[in-house]
Amino acid sequence: MALTLSHPGVYIQEVPSGVRTIAGVSTSVAAFLGAAPRGPVNKAVRIFSFSDYERAFGGLSDDSELGYAVRQFFMNGGTDAWVVRVVKEASPAQRTLRSATAVDVLTVTALDPGVSGNSIQVRVDHATAVPSSTFNIQFIRASDGRAESYTNVSMNAKDARYLLGLTQGVSQLVKLERPLSQGALDALPAGTSVSGTLGDVQTLLDATHTDFRVAVNGLDPVGVSIALPADISGGTPTQRLTSLSAAIQAKVRAQATGRPALANFTAARNGNTIVLTSGTGGESASVRVLPGARNNAAGVLLLGSLAGGIETDGAAIIRPAPTPDSATLTSDAFGATDLDALPDATHTSLRITLDGLGPDLVGLGDAVAAGGSPAAKLEDVAARLQAAVRALRPGTPAYRDFTARAQGSNLVLASGTRGQGSTIAVAAAPANDLAGSLHLLAGAVASPPPVDAVLEGGTETAYGPDDVYAAFIGNRAQRQGLYALEDADLFNLLCLPAITHSGVLADAVSYCEERRAFMIVDAPPTAVDPATMVAVATGTALPKSDHAAVYYPWMHVSDPLKNGKPRLAPPCGTVAGLYARIDGNRGVWKAPAGTDANLTGVVSLAATLTDGENGSLNPLGVNCLRTFPVYGAVSWGARTLRGADQLTSEYKYVPVRRLALYLEESLYRGTQWVVFEPNDEPLWAQIRLNIGAFMNTLFRQGAFQGSSPREAYLVKCDRETTTQDDINRGVVNILVGFAPLKPAEFVVISIQQLAGQIQA
Structure with a gap:
């Protein structure tokens, strides 16, 4: 903004430099889909460790490959993942709690659909600070012992401790509903506050005990100041208590100012107690006696729950009865x-x-x-x-x-x-x-032996071979199956453990192309030998996309559920973890293969390949997992599914494709500021400066070929890329080129004998 120069002197202004740093995105955020023992269905949940997975999805399950794949991902170097639980269909467990008068007052529904909700136990008791009106409720999931406790809660929606308000969006186990009509709530009785049994009030009250406050139906407290001896007139203790009750009623009503809860407030003697009653009923009906600011009389009159009185809200009759018995x-x-x-x-x-x-x-x-x-x-x-x-x-x-x-x-x-x-x-x-x-x-x-009160009716049907496509490729508008990842801001690697359905793979790879992600495909479990895998690779079962790579064979990993006994598992989770480890140690431009690409947690491979068998698969774009002496199990291939020699794809290699995806996503996010800027040379110069700085940083890290920036990358944005017609249409064109590093896939060493030379 131009300065207003009004008087002689020195003026200071800040001038923008035009530098907007482009930050590179993460390259190894994995997304996993599959069956799990529990957890939300069709919802992407972000986790940062296998412990997070155990808490959210129940850990390993013998009938699901998802848990083992996630475990292998984190064991091999993964640090960040999204998980989507997939089932054919599921319904949540429920239980309706009843009041002491046998009215349905609270419906408890498991947050996670499926049979896991059937293990959630509900406990209710009335041992609270106000036992006549509030209650404690606890939810305990038996499968893992997770528990949530909510104490001193109320069924009054206007109360600060309203149970449904406390649990909504907070509880990780259940969601609650109050199945009561507004008419039923409006018909609830008035709230009361009953004192303890009193002696002669003439001996209880004196000049230092005259004041207390009364809050009715949640309104601001009104003060009550007892005038002595006028407000306790009478010749007997009963008459004096009756007189005091009438005085309290009059003093509260005098401050009503048109509010029915106060205008109709009553205070009456009942035996040797004082009963204070709110002027209106309903769910918010209540009477609370609070100590006076000075000369407190609530204590000596035993009024209020803190002083030994009994305070019963209108909503008390719709609180759940204690359970279990x-x-x-x-x-x-x-x-x-x-x-x-x-x-x-x-x-x-x-x-x-x-x-x-x-x-x-x-x-x-x-x-x-x-x-x-x-x-x-x-x-x-x-x-x-x-x-x-x-x-x-x-x-x-x-x-x-x-x-x-x-x-x-x-x-x-x-x-x-x-x-x-x-x-x-x-x-x-x-x-x-x-x-x-x-x-x-x-x-x-x-009594009969008590039984725990647990949620019931939770059901789930796992997907079978005929249900795989419908379960994994769900309704995009409703974000089901694969499309639950719409809620994930960024993922780079997609894993569908043990899913080899050609339709699912085709749609999943298409989605990866849309999201600038890369899919790691498991070889079919039926490919038990290299010849079968050759037939698979040359057929139509695998998508011919440079946004995916297939790995063969499957592997044996230790199974914690069976005391470490080897279990056959698909390789995608292990390989995704390897990608993450190589990215962190060497960069996304380094091929995730070689002797340093060891596979952690792998006991053995399902097939031991020879060099010749490896040689029959590698030219077809199949990445082999091999076992070598000293090195153990390693990844020994880095080709995409368009890496077959006959396809001659420029994105033949995994690191080249993943580097391109990294550049695309980083530049997409880092140039959002350009939108709606004036489309002229100053903008183009800023674009060249910022993208050039980003590319130069990668060059210095060794991401590109070439010995100089000129040989390694190109950033062009000027009159040649953006013509006047482009400007008129609101378009700015930016050309970014890079010279990728290709892995040294074949190392050829030539050895020659040197013949003896005869010196002249």
Whole structure:
């Protein structure tokens, strides 16, 4: 931009240099397609190690070559890959969780289609900071032990801890849906906050305990300041509690400003408690009591979950019920006088076994059950029994979370664990037995063995020989099969392990030509000898493209699933890793063959070739894998599928084609800035400068033939390449030429005897 010169002095301006550095793209990002034990279907997933593959796709599987190919890729030097899982058809596993009122409230669906989702276990409990309204949920995949836990969550969509909001786009195991209509949500009850049991509020409240705040239905909290003694008037504790409740209601409503949740808010006495109720119902209905900024009274009034109150949201009734079940033991019914004199000195103990641990002797002492009614006495015995059992093994969940409760005229004992393995048993104590008197022996009923709550219904059908084309060459618009790689920004090498279907190979190579990538083709497994491979190479089974290369024969690799026993595997993954290693060590212009192109992890080759057999395949463009003394298994060929001598292709060799692809992709990405620039000599000069700098860097790295840049490459962009007619049509033409290095495929050494010379 031109400077505005207004006063005498020195002005500074920055002038662009025109240098736009072109960065070379990666040359060895591999893409793999095939069957896997689990993982997303028809979705490209990027991985950087075999551990990533194991986490995303389940690792090796005896009936799939994909895992072995990916493993060999990383073993041989690969560092970056995309993987697409392919199946014929698959459906995800599901489970619908129900509330305590038997209403379907949460549908859990496995993220990955197929049978792997059937191993995902769901666990729900209500042991939260607000146990009357929130819950904890956990998803555990049994196949690899991966677990996700979401604690203190709510089914209220406006809550910050709304479960579906927390899991969406985050969970790697499941996706969740709430199968409830808006009408059902609107019909949910009002939220409540119930205080603990209170004494006389006249003794609880004073000048330093007068304030608290109330948040209703997620609205901003409103302050409540109790005026003493006016707000607790009355001659009895009951009257004073009633007066206080009315004052709280009036103070909250006074701040409603047209908001129904506050305008219809109620506060009422219920026995010796205060019940605060939101003015409207629905999924967002809630009442939260918060401490006052000063002179906090919430604690002394036992209001709020932190102070011992019970806060129940409207959405609490649509949270999932605890699952799976705990093992329980329900006593026979107690009579009205059964606990009048128990426990006593001769009835103090019982033995209990939880989850196979024990039996442990439990002592309740000899104090008679406290309480003025049979129900109160039963509750006292339950509380004493629960405390005694929990104290036995506080570090063991079955004991630590053990519960004993009165249910009508029965005593219900429950193990602290849930699901499979949760058990409970009670036996008589060797002395001073109390179990029989508590009706926990004869007449007691044990629950059926609990089972884990797992997702169900996941199915998948693997592709067979007749399904290969449809599975791998799917619908491009829906990005299925090979076209799932549309989501991959860049890949250079394509591997379809063990796929030799001619139609699939033809379409895959065509896609590679479109994406400026190179395909590594496996020889057919039926080519068990060189003669058969010659027939394959001279036929129509393989695409005659310079964007692909075929390797023969297959190889044996160690199989971790069978204690290292050799397994026959296709070579594409190993060769792709070799490409990556050579690219990193020597450059993409170096042929991935020779004595330094050793194949890591290869135990042996399926066929041991002689020089003559190699000589029958090499002129046809078949790259042979050989075994040599000292060097072991190596790649001994570097021709494309247009590398047959009779085709006389200029892209006969793999490194020449891959170098050209590297240049094309790098220049395509590095010259995007040219679009819409003024099409004249200044632009052409910048283009020559930037592309020339890029090519010169490659020349100095040894990528081209020639002893000088003039011999090695050419960059031309001027009036000769871009005519006035081109300019009028908005076209700029850039000519980039390079002198590729060809591999020394045949080394000829001539040896001659020197005849004796007679000196004159």
